[in-house]
Amino acid sequence: MIRSLFVTLGVLAAATLPTRAQTTNSGTDKFAQLETLLPTPNTYRTASGAPGHQYWQQRADYAIKVTLDDAKQAISGSETITYTNLSPDVLPYLWVQLDQNILDKNSMTTATQVMQIEGGKLPFQAVENLVEKNFDGGFKIEAVTSASGQPLKYTINHTMMRIDLPTPLRPKQKVSFGVKWRYNINDQLKNGQRSGYEYFPEDQNYLYEIAQFYPRMAVYHDAKGWQHKQFLGNGEFTLPFGDYKVSITAPADHVVGATGTLQNASQVLTSTQMSRLNQAKNAKKPILVVTQDEATRNESSRAKGTKTWNFAAKNVRDFAWASSRKFIWDAMQIMQSGKPVMCMSYYPKEGNPLWGQYSTEVVAHTIKTYSKFTIPYAYPVAISVHGPVGGMEYPMICFNGGRPEKDGTYTADRKYGMISVIIHEVGHNFFPMIINSDERQWTWMDEGLNTFCQYLTEQEWQRDYPSRRGEPKNIVEYMRTDKTLQVPIMTNSESLLQFGNNAYGKPATALNILRETVMGRELFDYAFKTYAQRWAYKHPEPADFFRTMEDASAVDLDWFWRGWFYTTDRCDLALDGVRYFNIDTRNPGVEKTRQQKQRAAEPQTLSQQRNAQEIKQTLVDEKPELKDFYNSYDPLAVTEADKQQYFDYLKTLSPAQQQRLSDNLHFYELSLRNVGGLVMPVVIQLTYDDGTQEVQNIPAEIWRKNNEQVSKVLVTSKPVISFVLDPYLETADTDLGNNAFPRQPAPSRFELFEQGRAAGNNARQPQNPMQQQRNASPLQKQEQKPTK
Structure with missing residues (x-):
């Protein structure tokens, strides 16, 4: 009945009300506020996450x-540096x-590198790095002089040089000094x-x-004083803004x-090249300024x-x-928020056909997409250069890998890898070249935020783009690893x-979860966008990022920053059980009628089945005089x-209460458990008996x-016939085996193989799909054509 039902539910709720158990997993209430961890707001950095009314920053202008x-x-x-x-x-x-001193013969980086000889084996390259110390790539400082x-006087401490000023530099003053230097350029493929x-x-x-x-x-x-942590290799570069010549x-x-921007184009370019560069200003696709034949x-x-x-270059932090x-x-010029941006690529012929087809288009697409999600790109140039390895970013220019085979073919992985690295490195113009975070201390503030925007940009390049990072499911394997092999995101870069x-991966995933599941x-x-603008x-x-968001x-979001950024907890929510209740309408x-159906649906026990076969007649059947009222009484009639009682x-009851009795509602009590320690939203998919589904967040x-x-x-x-947690894989849950009720087997695969028939070391490497298509017979090519 409705009254007793509500009383019953009230008792259930009281019996299962959570006790305060916030400190059993990690020793800290996971919803405790972050004030004790974040720096105290002041006139330079406010409690809202915005720059304060007395915010200041230094300036360095260069003539090199x-x-x-x-x-x-x-x-x-x-160079002449003017420091304000x-x-x-x-x-x-x-x-x-x-920073070039990382390649000095006596580099601290080399001295502090750790290595193991696994199984008595060491690669030749590792041996060369250990034994050969002929290359010396550190700075040779030839002079440090005043403006006159x-x-x-200067002192060099590994990758840092202190210049002692004859007169202390007071507020609002500037000083100019000169440095003369030289160094040997390193072979990128070797080191x-x-x-x-x-x-x-x-x-x-x-x-x-x-x-x-x-x-x-x-x-x-204001937050640290001098940022002069030594450059050991991972923590990148923190630099002030200024103008460069x-x-x-x-x-x-x-x-x-x-x-x-090039200041003397007419002196270094031919008239033909100048004409082509001008054509690029109104082009819909990249124009070759220097052709492959040239x-x-x-x-x-x-x-x-x-x-x-x-x-x-004006108002940049590096060159x-x-x-x-x-x-x-x-080159190809685009308009971004009413301002022209010349998107360009430089690459050797070894980069074609990939680079000629994609690079500058990717540059332009990245500038447009990042500008939509952050701030309008305000620099006049954006350049992608093709080099031998990886990717690296600087204001308006970046170096990117991704080279096809010598025959011009390439795998899908190579194509998308090249596009992704260009997006990533061009995207670094926003993080940290413009939103200028401290890379030497916090790698995630540029790499993590940039990887998140890279994911957004990849998805706008091509539907279902095979993004490597960003989707929660892609970080699960890392989150599953032993905690001794992890550190919190809030750990120094080195x-x-x-x-x-x-x-x-982890901070990019965290931001994607914030966007899709937590905040919307x-x-x-x-x-x-507010953070980027501020x-x-x-x-x-x-703290400025956390507070602004x-x-x-x-x-x-303090619980989110604490869990994702300050701990190594993982998401593993479990649905341990479900109890079903419905209203006793009386x-x-x-x-x-409901009880009759339940009784009819109950299966016979094994004993009942055997008794029906083996007991031919009971005593009551034999002597009917032993029957009384209860032998014919049906309590469910x-x-x-x-x-009358009903x-x-x-x-x-009131009319509203009478209506509630007839609603035929179903009540399900779900027992939820946080196994992994990371508190997260509970996303539940309900499947009804008519086949329809509903998701509750x-x-x-x-x-x-x-x-x-x-x-x-x-x-x-x-x-409801089933409940499933995280049905769309949006929370990076590391164990899907405890997410469903009734339980569902988590799919996995294994491979059958014949023992002793493994391929030898000389097995021929398979051709990539483009090579296979190129080398296929006419009949095979016909078979591979798509059908209409």
């Missing part, structure tokens, strides 16, 4: 002259980064650094990707691309003399460039374990007394009073 020695693979240069102190502090000295040319050269033995040419090539100012800011002297037959002819030339290419006589160069998963797209996109051309810290959305026609009961706050186990009562108008 650099020469490329193509015969010796060496760089020599000089916009802080309220007096600075007796300045810190300058010498007087020597300045895999972020810049260097690639040698092409077929035509005896070099392709140079040059970065970290000049002494660069370290950041001094850079002159690059290279062999006369080289083509040079760089950060900023680049191929150029490879065999050895022009005497040099050319100097002059570039200028990089590339140079080679092998470069093909294409101390990270499983670098790619930790700094790229509308709230998330607005808050994320911290464009500034130096944000993690909450401030602009009115969503308390209507004898309804209730006794509806009597007039039952009807009629009297209805008179005690219960906010993570369901766990706020008990972080480990809760009960939830769901009310439905139709019977």
Whole structure:
């Protein structure tokens, strides 16, 4: 009956109300606020996550002259740095980064590298790195002078150089000083650094990707003072903004691309190249400024003399460039928020056909998509350069791998890998080149946020694009690994374990879950864009991001930051059981009919089945005189007394209560358990007996009073035949085997093989699909054609 039902449900609720068990998993209430972990707001950084009214940041302007020695693979240069102190502090000295010193013979990075000889085996490359120490790529500082040319005292500590000022630099003052240096360029294929050269033995040419090539100012800011952690290899670069004027002297037959805009195009380009570059301003597809035929002819030339290419860049944090006589160069201008952006690519013929078809189109697509989700791209240029390894980013220019086979074919993985790395590295123009986070301390603030935007951009490039990172299901294997092999995202860059998963995949996944499941797209996109707008051309810290996302959305996310960023907990929610209840209407026609159906549906026990066969006649059957009233009484038959009792009961109820009795509602009590420790929303799919389905999303706050186990009562108008947690794989649940009730087997696969028939080491490598198609017989090609 409805009254007793509500009383019964009340008793059930009271009996299963969560007790406070917030501290049993990790020692901390998972919904505790983050105030004790985040820095105290002040006039520089507010509690809302925005820059304060007294926010300040330093400025460094550069005038650089650099020469490329193509015969010796060496760089020599000089620079004048003008440093402006916009802080309220007096600075007796300045810190300058010498990141090239990671390649010094006595590098701290080399000295602190750890290695194991697994199974008595060590690769030749590892042996060479251990034994051969002939290459010395560190900076050779030849002079540090004042603006008047007087020597300045300086001290070099590995990758940092302290310059002691004759007079302390007071607030609102600026100082200029000069540095002269040289260094040897490294072979990227041998040591895999972020810049260097690639040698092409077929035509005896070099392709140079040059970065970290000049002494660069370290950041001094309100949150840390000087950021002068040593560069050990993982923690990248934290730099102040400024204007750059850079002159690059290279062999006369080289083509040079760089950060900023070319200032003397008429002096270094032919009239034909100038004309083509102008055509690119109104082109709908990339225009070749230097064609493949021209680049191929150029490879065999050895022009005497040099050319100097002059570039200028405003309000950037760094500068990089590339140079080679092998470069093909294409360009296409787009308009972004009313401003022209010249999208360009530089690549050797070895990159075609992939690079000519895709690179500049990917650059343009990335600029458009990132601008939609963050802030409009305001720089005049965006460049992708094809080099030998990986990818690396700098303002307006990036270096990217992804090369087809020599016959021009490639696998799908190679194609999408190339597109993805270009998206990723061009995307770094936004994080951290514009939203200028501290890479030396927090890798995730640029790599994680950028990988998330990369995922959004990939999905807008092609439907169902095979994104490597971003989807929650793709991070599950990492989240499952032993906790001793993980560290929290909030770990210094040089101390990270499983670098790619930790700094790229996990934070990108976390943001995708925030967008799709926790906040919803509308709230998330607005808050994320607000963060980008607030911290464009500034130096944000993690707290600024966390606070802005909450401030602009009115969503308390402290539990999310704590779980995903400060712990190694994983998502594993379990549906341990389901109890079913329905309303006792006290209507004898309804209730006794239901009981009759239940009784009829009950199976006979084994004993009952055998007794029916073996006991031919019972005593009562033999002697009917032993029967009485109860031998013919049916307690489930509806009597007039039952009807009268129900009629009297209805008179005690209001019309609304009478309606509720007839609603035929179904009540399900779900027992939920947090196995993995990471509190998350509970996403439940209900499948009804008529085949229809419904998904309910219960906010993570369901766990706020008990972080480990809760009960939830769901009310439905139709019977439910199954419940499934996380049906769309949106929470990165690491164990799907406990997500369903009734239980469902989690699919997996194994392979049958014949023992002793494994392929030998000389087994022929299969051709990629393009090669297979090219080499197929006419009949095979006909069979492979798609049918209409």
